Amino acid sequence: MARIVAGIACSHVPAIGAAIDRGITGNAYWDPLFRGYGTAREWLAKLAPDAAIVVYNDHASAFSLDLIPTFLIGVADRFPIADEGFGPRPVPAVEGHPALAWHLAESLILDEFDMTIANRMPVDHGLTVPLSITCGQPASWPFPVVPLCVNVVQYPPPTGARCFKLGRAIAKAVASFASDLRVVVYGTGGMSHQLQGERAGLINRAFDTAFLDGMTRDPMALTRITHTEYMREAGSEGIELVMWHVMRGALDDDAAEVYRHYHVPASNTAAALMILENRSAR
Amino acid sequence: MSTPRDYDTIPGTYVYDARRSRLGYPLNTFCMSLNDAANRAAFLADEARFLDRFALSAEQRRCVLERDWLGLLRAGGNIYYTIKIAFCDGLTFQDVAAAMSGVPKETYAQMMLAGGRSPEGNRFTAEASSGPPGRIPQGEDG
Numbered sequence: 001m002a003r004i005v006a007g008i009a010c011s012h013v014p015a016i017g018a019a020i021d022r023g024i025t026g027n028a029y030w031d032p033l034f035r036g037y038g039t040a041r042e043w044l045a046k047l048a049p050d051a052a053i054v055v056y057n058d059h060a061s062a063f064s065l066d067l068i069p070t071f072l073i074g075v076a077d078r079f080p081i082a083d084e085g086f087g088p089r090p091v092p093a094v095e096g097h098p099a100l101a102w103h104l105a106e107s108l109i110l111d112e113f114d115m116t117i118a119n120r121m122p123v124d125h126g127l128t129v130p131l132s133i134t135c136g137q138p139a140s141w142p143f144p145v146v147p148l149c150v151n152v153v154q155y156p157p158p159t160g161a162r163c164f165k166l167g168r169a170i171a172k173a174v175a176s177f178a179s180d181l182r183v184v185v186y187g188t189g190g191m192s193h194q195l196q197g198e199r200a201g202l203i204n205r206a207f208d209t210a211f212l213d214g215m216t217r218d219p220m221a222l223t224r225i226t227h228t229e230y231m232r233e234a235g236s237e238g239i240e241l242v243m244w245h246v247m248r249g250a251l252d253d254d255a256a257e258v259y260r261h262y263h264v265p266a267s268n269t270a271a272a273l274m275i276l277e278n279r280s281a282r
Numbered sequence: 283m284s285t286p287r288d289y290d291t292i293p294g295t296y297v298y299d300a301r302r303s304r305l306g307y308p309l310n311t312f313c314m315s316l317n318d319a320a321n322r323a324a325f326l327a328d329e330a331r332f333l334d335r336f337a338l339s340a341e342q343r344r345c346v347l348e349r350d351w352l353g354l355l356r357a358g359g360n361i362y363y364t365i366k367i368a369f370c371d372g373l374t375f376q377d378v379a380a381a382m383s384g385v386p387k388e389t390y391a392q393m394m395l396a397g398g399r400s401p402e403g404n405r406f407t408a409e410a411s412s413g414p415p416g417r418i419p420q421g422e423d424g
Contacts, residue, residue: 060362084366153360154298265395
């Protein structure tokens with residue numbers, strides 16, 4: 001049977017991807033951020049998972065305002081890299097895991113999560129930047145990926161509590177997949193940031209620290225943060241943090257924090273990387 | 283659709299809710315077209331003519347042509363969409379963020395390096411009209 005072994009919370013700032021693509025990660029601006037990524041890359045290479053479920057949001061790349069799926073799962077063999085308005089990132093296309101993805105879709109829908117199913121979908125920086133951060137620049141990504149999109153562009157996104165419950169249902173679905181896979185779940189986006197309006201540039205280190213601490217101390221309390229509180233305290237785009245709850249819900253209650261990195265700024269954003277491991281998988 | 287929301291008290295913030303989405307659909311649909319390289323070239327070659335393909339309001343059209351980044355938000359633009367206009371111009375998210383907050387790019391970049399804009403004094407419209415640097419002035423729609 002498949003099992004979830006670890007969770008990775010990771011910001012997906014486009015400028016981080018651009019820094020990797022342009023080969024400038026060692027400069028004075030980027031080095032303090034990238035120095036914190038090495039440990040995570042070594043950890044992930046050693047873990048060598050068989051598949052990843054990446055929870056992320058599309059940023060007007062695959063989906064326009066014509067169709068706005070709240071929760072979506074990608075079941076394709078392969079996901080091309082989106083042109084987000086400046087040409088596609090020079091990274092490998094993302095190989096899917098159709099068998100696991102379809103199993104998840106069936107299990108989640110029967111478990112009362114009404115997933116949208118995508119057979120054809122380009123993926124944007126929301127998915128590829130966390131892969132670049134944790135895997136570097138390989139010729140092909142080291143494991144197949146099930147993309148799981150959450151709408152956070154059109155208000156309202158799903159609540160943190162709903163996202164956490166989706167994570168619970170994902171854990172149940174993975175556990176019933178009849179193949180001996182070791183799976184990691186990425187929760188991407190965040191932390192505090194605001195990209196729009198006169199208030200652009202808002203960063204709230206105290207909020208972010210409490211959120212990071214809460215991932216192990218009391219994740220259920222974090223699920224009660226309201227949308228308005230996210231936007232007021234962590235910036236209008238800080239609401240992306242609801243996606244971390246999907247990852248957290250997919251892990252065991254007593255999952256252990258094994259690594260944390262937090263840095264301000266990555267362009268307009270507080271960037272974080274946190275690794276959680278299921279004790280049962282150690 | 284005009285029911286006040288509790289997040290309306292957050293200063294300098296344009297939550298992309300139903301009210302703005304109904305207004306902004308044509309504008310954001312134009313922005314979405316800029317994901318295609320041929321459309322980017324056509325837009326830059328003749329902006330006014332390219333905009334004729336979309337049912338923009340006069341105000342939305344003005345904001346696009348004048349690169350009025352705050353005006354675009356007020357006219358129903360969503361930042362993930364309107365930023366695509368900036369990408370056509372070779373601008374970055376920081377360039378546009380600086381313009382929206384009304385400071386030179388260098389000032390904005392320095393604020394970010396110093397830890398970003400503090401939430402202190404910037405949580406509620408009532409408290410944000412004066413005070414130390416980083417506090418934002420009140421917009422008509424913030």
